[in-house]
Amino acid sequence: MSTHASPTPLGTVAGAVQGQSGLSALSVRAPELAAWLDSHAETLDTDATLSAEVVPQLAQAGLLRVGVPTALGGAGGTITDAIDSVADVAAHSFAAAFVLWGQRTFIEYLLQSPNRGLRERLLPALLTGELAGATGLSNAMKYLSAIEPLQIRATDRADADASPAWHVSGGLPWITNLRKQGFVAAAAADHEAGGPPSIFAIAHDAPGVTRSDDLDLIGLRGTNTAALQMTDTPLDDNDRITDDAPVWLVRVRPAFLGLQCGMSLGLARRSLAGTHEGGPGARAAVADEVGALAEQLDALATRLKAGVAQGEFVTAPAKLFELRIALAGVVHDAATLEVQTGGGRGYLRGLSGVARRQREAAFVPIVTPSLVQLKNQLAAQRGASQPSATAAPTRTGTAS
Numbered sequence: 430m431s432t433h434a435s436p437t438p439l440g441t442v443a444g445a446v447q448g449q450s451g452l453s454a455l456s457v458r459a460p461e462l463a464a465w466l467d468s469h470a471e472t473l474d475t476d477a478t479l480s481a482e483v484v485p486q487l488a489q490a491g492l493l494r495v496g497v498p499t500a501l502g503g504a505g506g507t508i509t510d511a512i513d514s515v516a517d518v519a520a521h522s523f524a525a526a527f528v529l530w531g532q533r534t535f536i537e538y539l540l541q542s543p544n545r546g547l548r549e550r551l552l553p554a555l556l557t558g559e560l561a562g563a564t565g566l567s568n569a570m571k572y573l574s575a576i577e578p579l580q581i582r583a584t585d586r587a588d589a590d591a592s593p594a595w596h597v598s599g600g601l602p603w604i605t606n607l608r609k610q611g612f613v614a615a616a617a618a619d620h621e622a623g624g625p626p627s628i629f630a631i632a633h634d635a636p637g638v639t640r641s642d643d644l645d646l647i648g649l650r651g652t653n654t655a656a657l658q659m660t661d662t663p664l665d666d667n668d669r670i671t672d673d674a675p676v677w678l679v680r681v682r683p684a685f686l687g688l689q690c691g692m693s694l695g696l697a698r699r700s701l702a703g704t705h706e707g708g709p710g711a712r713a714a715v716a717d718e719v720g721a722l723a724e725q726l727d728a729l730a731t732r733l734k735a736g737v738a739q740g741e742f743v744t745a746p747a748k749l750f751e752l753r754i755a756l757a758g759v760v761h762d763a764a765t766l767e768v769q770t771g772g773g774r775g776y777l778r779g780l781s782g783v784a785r786r787q788r789e790a791a792f793v794p795i796v797t798p799s800l801v802q803l804k805n806q807l808a809a810q811r812g813a814s815q816p817s818a819t820a821a822p823t824r825t826g827t828a829s
Protein backbone atom coordinates (compact mmCIF):
# COMPACT_ATOMS: atom_id res chain seq x y z
CA MET A 430 0.00 0.00 0.00
CA SER A 431 1.25 3.51 -0.79
CA THR A 432 1.98 5.73 2.19
CA HIS A 433 1.23 9.03 0.51
CA ALA A 434 -1.43 10.41 -1.75
CA SER A 435 -0.08 10.81 -5.23
CA PRO A 436 -1.90 12.00 -8.31
CA THR A 437 0.46 9.95 -10.46
CA PRO A 438 -1.53 6.69 -10.64
CA LEU A 439 -4.51 8.68 -11.85
CA GLY A 440 -2.45 10.38 -14.51
CA THR A 441 -3.80 8.33 -17.38
CA VAL A 442 -7.33 8.39 -16.03
CA ALA A 443 -7.21 12.09 -15.37
CA GLY A 444 -5.83 12.55 -18.85
CA ALA A 445 -8.85 10.78 -20.29
CA VAL A 446 -11.54 12.13 -18.00
CA GLN A 447 -10.43 15.34 -16.42
CA GLY A 448 -7.44 16.39 -18.47
CA GLN A 449 -4.49 18.43 -17.30
CA SER A 450 -6.74 21.49 -17.17
CA GLY A 451 -9.23 19.71 -14.94
CA LEU A 452 -11.70 19.52 -17.85
CA SER A 453 -13.07 16.24 -19.17
CA ALA A 454 -12.58 15.22 -22.80
CA LEU A 455 -16.23 16.04 -23.45
CA SER A 456 -15.97 19.39 -21.66
CA VAL A 457 -13.30 20.38 -24.15
CA ARG A 458 -14.98 18.93 -27.20
CA ALA A 459 -18.64 19.69 -26.45
CA PRO A 460 -18.77 21.95 -23.39
CA GLU A 461 -22.49 22.66 -23.57
CA LEU A 462 -23.38 18.99 -23.72
CA ALA A 463 -20.95 18.18 -20.88
CA ALA A 464 -22.52 20.88 -18.70
CA TRP A 465 -26.04 19.71 -19.55
CA LEU A 466 -25.18 16.11 -18.69
CA ASP A 467 -23.48 17.10 -15.43
CA SER A 468 -26.54 19.11 -14.39
CA HIS A 469 -28.99 16.38 -15.29
CA ALA A 470 -27.18 13.05 -14.83
CA GLU A 471 -29.15 12.26 -11.69
CA THR A 472 -32.48 13.11 -13.33
CA LEU A 473 -31.62 11.09 -16.44
CA ASP A 474 -31.05 8.10 -14.20
CA THR A 475 -33.99 8.48 -11.83
CA ASP A 476 -36.90 9.76 -13.93
CA ALA A 477 -38.11 10.27 -17.48
CA THR A 478 -38.73 14.01 -17.46
CA LEU A 479 -35.79 14.72 -19.79
CA SER A 480 -36.05 11.60 -21.92
CA ALA A 481 -37.13 13.50 -25.04
CA GLU A 482 -34.13 15.80 -24.86
CA VAL A 483 -31.26 13.33 -24.84
CA VAL A 484 -31.06 12.48 -28.55
CA PRO A 485 -31.37 16.15 -29.65
CA GLN A 486 -28.66 17.14 -27.15
CA LEU A 487 -26.33 14.45 -28.49
CA ALA A 488 -27.11 15.49 -32.06
CA GLN A 489 -26.51 19.16 -31.35
CA ALA A 490 -23.05 18.31 -30.03
CA GLY A 491 -22.34 16.48 -33.31
CA LEU A 492 -21.86 13.09 -31.63
CA LEU A 493 -24.29 11.18 -33.86
CA ARG A 494 -22.17 11.93 -36.92
CA VAL A 495 -18.87 10.71 -35.45
CA GLY A 496 -17.37 7.85 -37.45
CA VAL A 497 -19.93 8.27 -40.23
CA PRO A 498 -18.43 8.94 -43.70
CA THR A 499 -18.68 12.56 -44.81
CA ALA A 500 -20.18 11.38 -48.11
CA LEU A 501 -23.16 10.12 -46.11
CA GLY A 502 -23.58 13.30 -44.07
CA GLY A 503 -21.27 12.31 -41.23
CA ALA A 504 -18.24 13.98 -39.66
CA GLY A 505 -15.81 11.33 -40.92
CA GLY A 506 -13.45 9.41 -38.68
CA THR A 507 -13.84 5.78 -37.74
CA ILE A 508 -15.86 3.53 -35.48
CA THR A 509 -13.15 3.88 -32.83
CA ASP A 510 -13.88 7.62 -32.69
CA ALA A 511 -17.50 6.71 -32.06
CA ILE A 512 -16.40 4.35 -29.25
CA ASP A 513 -14.50 7.29 -27.73
CA SER A 514 -17.65 9.44 -27.98
CA VAL A 515 -19.69 6.87 -26.08
CA ALA A 516 -16.95 6.65 -23.43
CA ASP A 517 -16.77 10.44 -23.11
CA VAL A 518 -20.52 10.69 -22.57
CA ALA A 519 -20.57 7.75 -20.13
CA ALA A 520 -18.10 9.59 -17.91
CA HIS A 521 -20.84 12.22 -17.39
CA SER A 522 -24.07 10.23 -17.69
CA PHE A 523 -24.35 6.51 -18.28
CA ALA A 524 -28.02 6.89 -19.25
CA ALA A 525 -27.13 9.35 -22.01
CA ALA A 526 -24.30 7.07 -23.14
CA PHE A 527 -26.74 4.18 -23.39
CA VAL A 528 -29.02 6.29 -25.57
CA LEU A 529 -26.01 7.26 -27.70
CA TRP A 530 -25.09 3.58 -27.95
CA GLY A 531 -28.58 2.72 -29.22
CA GLN A 532 -28.68 5.55 -31.73
CA ARG A 533 -25.12 5.13 -33.02
CA THR A 534 -25.43 1.35 -33.20
CA PHE A 535 -28.58 1.65 -35.29
CA ILE A 536 -26.72 4.09 -37.56
CA GLU A 537 -23.94 1.50 -37.84
CA TYR A 538 -26.49 -1.12 -38.90
CA LEU A 539 -27.48 1.13 -41.78
CA LEU A 540 -23.85 1.80 -42.71
CA GLN A 541 -23.24 -1.95 -42.88
CA SER A 542 -26.54 -2.82 -44.54
CA PRO A 543 -26.62 -3.79 -48.21
CA ASN A 544 -29.98 -1.94 -48.39
CA ARG A 545 -28.89 1.39 -49.83
CA GLY A 546 -32.45 2.68 -50.21
CA LEU A 547 -33.16 2.14 -46.50
CA ARG A 548 -29.92 3.92 -45.59
CA GLU A 549 -30.75 6.90 -47.80
CA ARG A 550 -34.27 7.05 -46.39
CA LEU A 551 -33.42 6.90 -42.68
CA LEU A 552 -29.89 8.20 -42.19
CA PRO A 553 -30.50 11.97 -42.52
CA ALA A 554 -33.15 12.06 -39.77
CA LEU A 555 -31.07 9.78 -37.54
CA LEU A 556 -28.03 12.04 -37.88
CA THR A 557 -29.98 15.18 -36.98
CA GLY A 558 -31.60 13.39 -34.04
CA GLU A 559 -35.08 13.98 -35.41
CA LEU A 560 -35.56 10.21 -35.48
CA ALA A 561 -34.39 7.89 -32.69
CA GLY A 562 -32.70 4.60 -33.58
CA ALA A 563 -33.19 1.62 -31.29
CA THR A 564 -31.51 -1.75 -31.39
CA GLY A 565 -33.66 -4.66 -30.28
CA LEU A 566 -31.10 -7.29 -31.10
CA SER A 567 -30.54 -8.84 -27.66
CA ASN A 568 -32.97 -11.54 -28.72
CA ALA A 569 -30.97 -12.15 -31.90
CA MET A 570 -27.68 -12.24 -29.96
CA LYS A 571 -29.14 -14.73 -27.48
CA TYR A 572 -30.51 -16.73 -30.43
CA LEU A 573 -26.99 -16.91 -31.87
CA SER A 574 -25.83 -18.33 -28.56
CA ALA A 575 -28.67 -20.88 -28.59
CA ILE A 576 -30.15 -19.33 -25.41
CA GLU A 577 -33.60 -18.47 -26.76
CA PRO A 578 -35.60 -18.67 -30.01
CA LEU A 579 -36.32 -15.58 -32.08
CA GLN A 580 -39.43 -13.88 -30.73
CA ILE A 581 -40.68 -12.34 -33.97
CA ARG A 582 -42.12 -14.23 -36.91
CA ALA A 583 -42.46 -13.08 -40.50
CA THR A 584 -45.20 -14.61 -42.66
CA ASP A 585 -45.17 -14.14 -46.43
CA ARG A 586 -47.82 -11.62 -47.42
CA ALA A 587 -50.46 -13.02 -49.72
CA ASP A 588 -51.31 -9.53 -50.97
CA ALA A 589 -47.74 -8.78 -52.06
CA ASP A 590 -46.82 -8.33 -55.70
CA ALA A 591 -43.62 -9.85 -57.07
CA SER A 592 -41.27 -8.30 -54.49
CA PRO A 593 -40.88 -9.97 -51.08
CA ALA A 594 -43.22 -8.75 -48.34
CA TRP A 595 -44.33 -10.05 -44.96
CA HIS A 596 -46.60 -9.65 -41.99
CA VAL A 597 -44.51 -9.53 -38.85
CA SER A 598 -45.76 -10.45 -35.36
CA GLY A 599 -44.10 -10.83 -31.98
CA GLY A 600 -42.61 -8.79 -29.19
CA LEU A 601 -39.38 -7.64 -27.58
CA PRO A 602 -39.46 -7.05 -23.82
CA TRP A 603 -36.63 -4.52 -23.64
CA ILE A 604 -35.64 -1.81 -26.08
CA THR A 605 -33.92 1.47 -25.23
CA ASN A 606 -34.32 4.73 -27.16
CA LEU A 607 -37.94 4.14 -28.14
CA ARG A 608 -38.35 7.91 -28.15
CA LYS A 609 -42.04 8.77 -28.01
CA GLN A 610 -41.58 11.52 -30.60
CA GLY A 611 -40.55 8.95 -33.22
CA PHE A 612 -38.28 5.93 -33.51
CA VAL A 613 -37.20 3.11 -35.73
CA ALA A 614 -36.16 -0.19 -34.14
CA ALA A 615 -34.02 -3.03 -35.47
CA ALA A 616 -35.41 -6.50 -34.78
CA ALA A 617 -34.67 -10.00 -36.06
CA ALA A 618 -37.47 -12.19 -37.38
CA ASP A 619 -37.72 -15.86 -38.28
CA HIS A 620 -39.39 -16.60 -41.61
CA GLU A 621 -42.31 -19.00 -41.44
CA ALA A 622 -41.42 -20.04 -44.99
CA GLY A 623 -37.91 -21.05 -43.86
CA GLY A 624 -34.48 -19.72 -44.73
CA PRO A 625 -32.22 -17.52 -42.63
CA PRO A 626 -33.82 -14.93 -40.33
CA SER A 627 -33.95 -11.31 -41.47
CA ILE A 628 -33.38 -8.09 -39.57
CA PHE A 629 -35.95 -5.37 -40.14
CA ALA A 630 -36.15 -1.67 -39.41
CA ILE A 631 -39.55 -1.22 -37.80
CA ALA A 632 -41.01 2.28 -37.70
CA HIS A 633 -42.93 3.52 -34.66
CA ASP A 634 -45.93 4.40 -36.82
CA ALA A 635 -46.11 1.20 -38.88
CA PRO A 636 -49.49 -0.54 -38.59
CA GLY A 637 -49.70 -2.95 -35.66
CA VAL A 638 -46.70 -1.50 -33.77
CA THR A 639 -47.29 -0.81 -30.07
CA ARG A 640 -44.82 0.68 -27.60
CA SER A 641 -45.48 -0.07 -23.92
CA ASP A 642 -45.20 2.56 -21.22
CA ASP A 643 -41.65 3.07 -20.01
CA LEU A 644 -40.51 0.10 -17.95
CA ASP A 645 -40.39 0.67 -14.19
CA LEU A 646 -36.59 0.57 -13.91
CA ILE A 647 -34.40 1.13 -10.83
CA GLY A 648 -32.13 3.40 -12.92
CA LEU A 649 -31.56 4.57 -16.51
CA ARG A 650 -35.14 5.84 -16.40
CA GLY A 651 -34.52 8.67 -18.86
CA THR A 652 -33.57 6.28 -21.66
CA ASN A 653 -36.98 5.60 -23.21
CA THR A 654 -36.74 1.91 -22.40
CA ALA A 655 -39.95 0.02 -23.14
CA ALA A 656 -41.31 -3.14 -24.71
CA LEU A 657 -42.30 -3.32 -28.37
CA GLN A 658 -45.08 -5.41 -29.83
CA MET A 659 -45.83 -6.06 -33.50
CA THR A 660 -49.13 -7.53 -34.65
CA ASP A 661 -49.40 -8.34 -38.36
CA THR A 662 -47.15 -5.38 -39.15
CA PRO A 663 -46.77 -5.18 -42.94
CA LEU A 664 -43.12 -4.91 -44.01
CA ASP A 665 -41.36 -5.36 -47.32
CA ASP A 666 -37.88 -5.52 -48.75
CA ASN A 667 -37.45 -1.75 -48.37
CA ASP A 668 -37.56 -2.26 -44.59
CA ARG A 669 -35.05 -5.09 -44.49
CA ILE A 670 -31.57 -4.38 -43.06
CA THR A 671 -30.32 -7.83 -43.99
CA ASP A 672 -31.76 -11.07 -45.34
CA ASP A 673 -29.18 -13.20 -43.53
CA ALA A 674 -29.12 -12.19 -39.88
CA PRO A 675 -26.57 -14.75 -38.59
CA VAL A 676 -23.90 -13.90 -41.16
CA TRP A 677 -24.52 -10.15 -40.97
CA LEU A 678 -24.56 -10.06 -37.16
CA VAL A 679 -21.14 -11.65 -36.96
CA ARG A 680 -19.81 -8.82 -39.14
CA VAL A 681 -21.57 -6.06 -37.20
CA ARG A 682 -21.02 -7.47 -33.71
CA PRO A 683 -17.56 -5.89 -33.17
CA ALA A 684 -19.05 -2.41 -33.68
CA PHE A 685 -22.14 -3.27 -31.58
CA LEU A 686 -20.02 -4.60 -28.74
CA GLY A 687 -17.20 -2.08 -29.20
CA LEU A 688 -19.63 0.82 -28.79
CA GLN A 689 -21.18 -0.94 -25.80
CA CYS A 690 -17.72 -1.39 -24.24
CA GLY A 691 -17.30 2.38 -24.66
CA MET A 692 -19.92 2.73 -21.92
CA SER A 693 -17.77 0.64 -19.59
CA LEU A 694 -14.63 2.60 -20.45
CA GLY A 695 -16.22 5.94 -19.62
CA LEU A 696 -17.88 4.74 -16.43
CA ALA A 697 -14.72 3.09 -15.10
CA ARG A 698 -12.64 6.19 -15.89
CA ARG A 699 -15.13 8.38 -14.07
CA SER A 700 -15.19 6.14 -11.00
CA LEU A 701 -11.41 6.06 -10.88
CA ALA A 702 -11.26 9.83 -11.22
CA GLY A 703 -13.86 9.95 -8.41
CA THR A 704 -11.47 8.17 -6.04
CA HIS A 705 -9.27 11.22 -6.38
CA GLU A 706 -11.99 13.36 -4.81
CA GLY A 707 -11.57 11.56 -1.45
CA GLY A 708 -9.32 12.88 1.32
CA PRO A 709 -5.53 12.33 1.22
CA GLY A 710 -5.64 9.33 3.56
CA ALA A 711 -8.34 7.59 1.54
CA ARG A 712 -6.51 8.31 -1.69
CA ALA A 713 -3.28 6.93 -0.32
CA ALA A 714 -5.03 3.75 0.83
CA VAL A 715 -6.24 2.90 -2.66
CA ALA A 716 -3.55 4.55 -4.78
CA ASP A 717 -1.92 1.30 -5.82
CA GLU A 718 -5.22 -0.33 -6.74
CA VAL A 719 -6.34 2.76 -8.63
CA GLY A 720 -3.06 2.90 -10.51
CA ALA A 721 -3.28 -0.77 -11.47
CA LEU A 722 -6.89 -0.42 -12.63
CA ALA A 723 -6.06 2.72 -14.63
CA GLU A 724 -3.26 0.88 -16.40
CA GLN A 725 -5.49 -2.11 -17.07
CA LEU A 726 -8.20 0.17 -18.42
CA ASP A 727 -5.81 1.90 -20.80
CA ALA A 728 -4.52 -1.45 -22.05
CA LEU A 729 -8.05 -2.79 -22.56
CA ALA A 730 -9.11 0.38 -24.40
CA THR A 731 -6.12 0.12 -26.71
CA ARG A 732 -6.76 -3.55 -27.45
CA LEU A 733 -10.47 -2.97 -27.96
CA LYS A 734 -10.03 -0.14 -30.44
CA ALA A 735 -7.21 -1.86 -32.33
CA GLY A 736 -9.22 -5.09 -32.64
CA VAL A 737 -12.37 -3.30 -33.82
CA ALA A 738 -10.43 -1.11 -36.27
CA GLN A 739 -8.52 -4.03 -37.77
CA GLY A 740 -11.55 -6.30 -38.07
CA GLU A 741 -9.85 -8.87 -35.84
CA PHE A 742 -12.99 -9.63 -33.82
CA VAL A 743 -15.04 -10.70 -36.83
CA THR A 744 -13.01 -13.89 -37.06
CA ALA A 745 -11.88 -14.04 -33.42
CA PRO A 746 -14.92 -12.97 -31.38
CA ALA A 747 -13.67 -14.77 -28.26
CA LYS A 748 -11.01 -12.07 -27.87
CA LEU A 749 -13.74 -9.42 -27.88
CA PHE A 750 -15.80 -11.41 -25.37
CA GLU A 751 -12.77 -11.61 -23.07
CA LEU A 752 -12.29 -7.84 -23.34
CA ARG A 753 -15.94 -7.23 -22.47
CA ILE A 754 -15.66 -9.49 -19.41
CA ALA A 755 -12.40 -7.84 -18.30
CA LEU A 756 -13.89 -4.36 -18.72
CA ALA A 757 -16.91 -5.29 -16.62
CA GLY A 758 -14.50 -6.40 -13.91
CA VAL A 759 -12.69 -3.05 -14.02
CA VAL A 760 -16.01 -1.17 -13.88
CA HIS A 761 -17.02 -3.14 -10.79
CA ASP A 762 -13.67 -2.68 -9.03
CA ALA A 763 -13.46 1.03 -9.89
CA ALA A 764 -17.00 1.69 -8.63
CA THR A 765 -16.17 -0.15 -5.40
CA LEU A 766 -13.03 1.91 -4.84
CA GLU A 767 -15.03 5.08 -5.42
CA VAL A 768 -17.49 3.98 -2.72
CA GLN A 769 -14.60 3.34 -0.34
CA THR A 770 -12.97 6.74 -0.86
CA GLY A 771 -16.27 8.63 -0.95
CA GLY A 772 -17.21 7.60 2.59
CA GLY A 773 -20.52 8.80 4.02
CA ARG A 774 -20.77 11.62 1.48
CA GLY A 775 -21.48 9.01 -1.16
CA TYR A 776 -24.41 7.72 0.87
CA LEU A 777 -26.11 11.09 1.11
CA ARG A 778 -28.47 12.07 -1.70
CA GLY A 779 -27.43 14.83 -4.06
CA LEU A 780 -23.87 15.23 -2.83
CA SER A 781 -22.08 13.05 -5.37
CA GLY A 782 -22.60 10.66 -8.25
CA VAL A 783 -21.22 7.72 -6.26
CA ALA A 784 -24.54 5.96 -5.64
CA ARG A 785 -25.67 6.55 -9.22
CA ARG A 786 -22.47 5.05 -10.54
CA GLN A 787 -23.10 1.99 -8.38
CA ARG A 788 -26.46 1.53 -10.10
CA GLU A 789 -24.89 2.22 -13.50
CA ALA A 790 -22.15 -0.32 -12.82
CA ALA A 791 -24.78 -2.91 -11.90
CA PHE A 792 -26.14 -2.74 -15.43
CA VAL A 793 -22.84 -3.57 -17.14
CA PRO A 794 -22.86 -7.35 -16.52
CA ILE A 795 -26.47 -7.85 -17.62
CA VAL A 796 -26.71 -6.00 -20.91
CA THR A 797 -26.59 -8.48 -23.79
CA PRO A 798 -24.29 -10.20 -24.39
CA SER A 799 -24.35 -10.70 -20.63
CA LEU A 800 -21.33 -11.86 -18.70
CA VAL A 801 -22.86 -15.25 -17.91
CA GLN A 802 -23.76 -15.69 -21.57
CA LEU A 803 -20.21 -14.90 -22.67
CA LYS A 804 -18.66 -17.07 -19.98
CA ASN A 805 -20.75 -20.02 -21.18
CA GLN A 806 -19.86 -19.24 -24.77
CA LEU A 807 -16.13 -19.13 -24.03
CA ALA A 808 -16.43 -22.37 -22.05
CA ALA A 809 -18.25 -23.98 -24.98
CA GLN A 810 -15.46 -22.92 -27.31
CA ARG A 811 -12.84 -24.30 -25.00
CA GLY A 812 -14.90 -27.49 -24.80
CA ALA A 813 -15.14 -27.70 -28.58
CA SER A 814 -11.36 -27.59 -28.82
CA GLN A 815 -11.17 -30.49 -26.31
CA PRO A 816 -13.20 -33.38 -27.78
CA SER A 817 -14.06 -35.00 -24.43
CA ALA A 818 -15.71 -31.88 -22.92
CA THR A 819 -19.52 -31.48 -22.89
CA ALA A 820 -20.17 -27.73 -23.00
CA ALA A 821 -23.48 -26.36 -24.31
CA PRO A 822 -23.51 -25.91 -28.11
CA THR A 823 -23.85 -22.50 -29.78
CA ARG A 824 -24.89 -21.78 -33.35
CA THR A 825 -21.28 -22.07 -34.48
CA GLY A 826 -19.95 -20.14 -37.40
CA THR A 827 -22.11 -17.31 -36.19
CA ALA A 828 -21.80 -16.79 -32.48
CA SER A 829 -18.35 -18.16 -32.06
Ligand SMILES: Cc1cc2nc3c(=O)[nH]c(=O)nc-3n(C[C@H](O)[C@H](O)[C@H](O)COP(=O)(O)OP(=O)(O)OC[C@H]3O[C@@H](n4cnc5c(N)ncnc54)[C@H](O)[C@@H]3O)c2cc1C
Pocket residue numbers: 531563564565566567568575576603604605606646649654795796797798799800801802803805
Ligand atom coordinates in the same frame (compact mmCIF):
# COMPACT_ATOMS: atom_id res chain seq x y z
C1 LIG B 1 -32.43 -1.03 -18.74
C2 LIG B 1 -32.35 -2.07 -19.80
C3 LIG B 1 -32.28 -1.68 -21.12
C4 LIG B 1 -32.21 -2.62 -22.13
N1 LIG B 1 -32.16 -2.20 -23.43
C5 LIG B 1 -32.11 -3.12 -24.42
C6 LIG B 1 -32.06 -2.71 -25.79
O1 LIG B 1 -32.00 -1.52 -26.13
N2 LIG B 1 -32.07 -3.67 -26.73
C7 LIG B 1 -32.13 -4.98 -26.43
O2 LIG B 1 -32.16 -5.78 -27.35
N3 LIG B 1 -32.12 -5.41 -25.15
C8 LIG B 1 -32.12 -4.51 -24.14
N4 LIG B 1 -32.13 -4.93 -22.84
C9 LIG B 1 -32.07 -6.38 -22.56
C10 LIG B 1 -30.68 -6.76 -22.05
O3 LIG B 1 -29.70 -6.48 -23.01
C11 LIG B 1 -30.64 -8.23 -21.69
O4 LIG B 1 -30.91 -9.00 -22.81
C12 LIG B 1 -31.65 -8.63 -20.71
O5 LIG B 1 -31.57 -7.82 -19.58
C13 LIG B 1 -31.40 -10.09 -20.35
O6 LIG B 1 -32.57 -10.76 -20.62
P1 LIG B 1 -33.37 -11.49 -19.48
O7 LIG B 1 -33.32 -10.70 -18.25
O8 LIG B 1 -34.69 -11.82 -20.07
O9 LIG B 1 -32.46 -12.75 -19.32
P2 LIG B 1 -32.88 -14.21 -18.98
O10 LIG B 1 -33.21 -14.91 -20.25
O11 LIG B 1 -33.86 -14.22 -17.87
O12 LIG B 1 -31.49 -14.78 -18.48
C14 LIG B 1 -30.87 -14.29 -17.28
C15 LIG B 1 -29.40 -14.14 -17.55
O13 LIG B 1 -28.85 -15.42 -17.86
C16 LIG B 1 -28.30 -15.40 -19.15
N5 LIG B 1 -28.60 -16.70 -19.74
C17 LIG B 1 -29.83 -17.22 -20.00
N6 LIG B 1 -29.68 -18.45 -20.52
C18 LIG B 1 -28.36 -18.69 -20.55
C19 LIG B 1 -27.56 -19.80 -20.98
N7 LIG B 1 -28.10 -20.89 -21.50
N8 LIG B 1 -26.23 -19.68 -20.90
C20 LIG B 1 -25.66 -18.58 -20.40
N9 LIG B 1 -26.35 -17.52 -19.97
C21 LIG B 1 -27.67 -17.59 -20.05
C22 LIG B 1 -28.89 -14.22 -19.88
O14 LIG B 1 -28.00 -13.71 -20.86
C23 LIG B 1 -29.09 -13.25 -18.75
O15 LIG B 1 -27.90 -12.58 -18.47
C24 LIG B 1 -32.20 -4.01 -21.81
C25 LIG B 1 -32.26 -4.40 -20.47
C26 LIG B 1 -32.33 -3.46 -19.48
C27 LIG B 1 -32.35 -3.92 -18.04
